Amino acid sequence: MKNLVDLHTHSTASDGIYSPTELLSHAHEAGLKVMALTDHDSTNGLDEALEAARQYDIDLLPGIELNTDFSGGEVHVLGYFLEYKRPAFQHILQSLRNAREHRGQRMVEQLNEAGIHITWERVREIAQGSVGRPHVARALLEAGYVQSIPEAFEKYIGNGQVGYVPRYKLAPIDAVRLIASANGLPVVAHPYDHPGVIRLQEWLPDLCKAGLVGLETYYGYYSTEQETTLLQLAKIYGLIPTGGSDFHGPGIHPTPLGGRYVPYEAVERLKAAAAARQGQEPPTFELPHPVEE
Template identity: 35%
Template sequence: MLGKADLHTHTIASDGAYTPEELLEKAFEKKLKIISITDHDTIKGYLKGKEKAKELGIELIPGVEVTAVWNKREVHILTYCFDEDDQEFRRMLLNQKKSRVKRMERIVKKLQSKGLDITMDEVRAEAGPGNIGRPHAASVLINKGYVASVAEAFIRYLSTDKLGHIKTMYVSVEELVKIAKKAGGVLSLAHPGPLYTQSEIDELMALGLDGLECIHPSHNFNLQRSFSKIAERDNLLITGGSDFHGKGKKDYDPYFGIVTVGDQHVMSLKRMARRRRELTRMNN
């Protein structure tokens, strides 16, 4: 069935509000046939959801949204169909988790220097079992009455512009490409529309990314069509999804079950991953 794959969703393993099981139940209600749980820098949500997906008859594609560094800025790379048991890939994700904690410690210090009453323990409490991130700091700011919403927290305090350069130890795009491809993975640049110029997208693609997230709630119809044409012209994979977080965590949540890609794009993604694994096996 065309148009019923969501390749961009989040759970409590990072900054989503639903457990993997709850997310899959919701996907079933929305009649989604294929989804990928793409939590930030962790595959715990994907691993936890595998059994439930099988039970519901939903195809669950291995996925993760990796935060990488390029030109001294953060870039989000959706990575799919990797070997989940690959040790180097697992080590990279563990390092990403540690880097997230160090980064948040620096963010908290910066917020404190602005006179905000916020502690690392409070942010950790908001993150719970999930990989820590700025939305958890935003929740603390909401709880304390500094802001009324996550969007306001980012506008006033947590955007890259407001925070300035925060030193991180995230993986570089080049290193991620090398590690992910060795693990049979396929890489797509997440939500490029609001973030990059066309020349920046071209530079990132030249580093070895396989696709573009053409379909995303932050892209209007014309932008989706424009990115899809670029992907077709440059022989890139087309990926997409709702970027669902759950319970109003993001403005994108109403798009779950609506912003999807056709399964022909999923087939292309899986075909590329299959070929990559075969080549890796031949070269070992």
């Protein structure tokens, strides 16, 4: 069955390899009819992506992905149909990107102090947009310290390694509320990758009360058994099963652009939920603690 939908992709506005226009070109070549751009902590690629989507006759859903932390690890939260130009929303995103920038600089400093020589200037050049650990990893690869991106995480910038720096801690419920503050539709991303389904079920009631509308079910390499479990969980909590490839570029994630089948029903249900919120004044949101600039 040919796949027409990919609701989880990244561009150079965060940590993807392709610009938004290039990404839409590849989506067209892959035969996609619906795509969401979900860059980390950034909507800076959306205007360009929307223009390119018109050129390639692709229905583009404006999105984002927020990284959050809890006591046992991290959870990612996707947002769809954002009213992303709201000033208060953009102000908070800029604060989160500033925190990423500061973290990246400290990572480079720690690597240099350990005799691993890469420059912050090169990391910024690689990033083009919002800085993330993958950009530091690519600088390490370029400098010959590793043979692959995963090796860079394992040896140098993963948790507990010499270049690791903790990030600004945003809780999953705060990410849900932040997305809701832009009338967006919050969705828990790749639930098996971080908290695990058992742990996730502890939080779902509170996340749903805060505005959660979906659960990423059709994800990358998830097995049929995992997909079935997530579908059952989505049904119990009245959540929309969504999905996508989590595409950053070739060789970064195992699933190619459009490589995971996502039922078109997911798009229809998201559109209906977005239409129900249209014209409403969303709740306000403030970061729970200051961002280190």
